[in-house]
Amino acid sequence: MIFLCDKTKLQDSISIGQKAITGKTTMPILEGIYIEATQNTVTLIGSDKDVSIETKMEADVLEAGKIVVDAKIFGEIIRKLPNSEVRIETLENNGIQITCEKSVFNLIYMNADEFPSLPNINENMILTVPQSLLKNMIKGTSFAIAQDETRPILQGILFEVKDSYLNLVALDGYRLALRSELVETTNAISAVIPGKTLNEVAKILDDNEDKVNITFTPNHILFNLGQTKVISRLLEGEFIKYNSLLPQEYKLLITVNKQELQNGIERASLMAKEGNSNLIKLDIEEDNMIITSNSQLGKVREEVSINLQGEQVQIAFNSKYLLDVLKNMDQDEVVMELTSSISPCVIKNKESSNCKYLVLPVRLVK
Template identity: 50%
Template sequence: MIKGTTFATDQSGLRPIYAGVLFDLKDNELNMVALDGIRAAICHYLNGSSGTISAVIPGRTLNEVAKISEIEDTEVKITFTSNQILFTIGKTKVISTLLDGEFGKYETFIPNEYTLKVIVNKQSLIDNLERASIIGREGSFSSVLLDMQEDKMYITSSSQIGDIKGELDVLLQGLPLQVKANSKYILDALNAIEDEEVMLKFTSSLSVFVITERNNENSTYLISPVRM
């Protein structure tokens, strides 16, 4: 869940609360949420722990915990105080101050209805996006156009260097649509998903779209499109 969220934390330093990941535990369900104003990552987990906890943990702390837990290969125990969190990983302890501030109501960000759902092989989509990113990169930003119609997804990118267009077979449910987005944000989400197939869900060309695994929604990724 850590690696599925921390990449979406805000790195600008302008909103310190969003440099962390929300740990939201209630009704035996845990949601870990990161967002930076353009995208969001939400990982859902059924948890046997009782009680209610809502705290924002620094993303850097979670990344360190993830590295240590890979080395220790043991269960991570988490203890909260009013303003701190303690991770116990085998014989290693990591303590951090929680971030103070009001975190956005992430539940309201997820669309209730979609006009288009697209099922596609994850690796094929990654390969096409990476090729398109080479052409469309402008600094750290690389935009691609997703054109979905008749069980095909066309991925196009243009710049002064040239143009590139890829084609994928997809399972399309709904109305044809074109959406422009930052390819890096899509790739970050895809690389956090383990399933071989993913589902992309759209409402319109200007609305937030959603990426999940095909067969479950334990991990949900939201991305704001680029205006065409």
């Protein structure tokens, strides 16, 4: 194998492939990055047991071939090279030589045949969305996936296509995050994708209107970004029927400036952090929300202007759960729907229905 390519392009491609290489595998080959040179194209693949990322780049291929090299050291070497043309050539004795200007590196390589092959997926794409939109939907839900491993299905994000909407849903025992966007498809799909995989996918997605094509198979999901494909296995099992968790009605409706509420809760949580309880109390009054918290260190009282429809109520939360939600919302005004001090709170954007967050309150001992 011999090819020449631009250093920066190679560095970018490695960085994409590396996102699948978690280093948590017991198979040494999966610590490597697969490199295959064919006519004018170099393909790089990084993989762990859940996800594979394949990316293609232009190169001047003088001799076709394929190898696997340790991704970490290879990535570090390429990154440190001058911004110039890089030549990569296999030698005898399982060695490759990397040459760039006056730098020459020799590395051992692994047998490319030992690298697990990608699942063979017939790309009958059923969904196309802008990359930035998908990126926001993933970031807006992935914080809510379950951290403990007792219910593996909850470590995933539900990808649901229904009634021309794409819904992403994540939940643990304490909160639920739902993002919805209108899409141009009449298909119906329901699949659960490992949350960690999706976070890596989000990092590769651009903040622009470029499209990502999505294909589902019974066991896999494929994101096709053009030069780059991400293939993830699906989680087995049934996701929780999230619709039944969302309250159908409410008694109080609070409209509030998102940033003011977030700032108030952030300050209050400085006191709530002590002892890791994160407990803050909200007194919902006519025109104000009073946020209070106490700890050994002292106490805090914050006042946030609100518009209230309904009766006054007192309710307590883990401040972290409210902050996770507010940090992931991007409109100026949010609404909170409440029923009582022991029923879930729903938080939505005031002006659009693209998200719905549910947070359970903490029951106060009277």
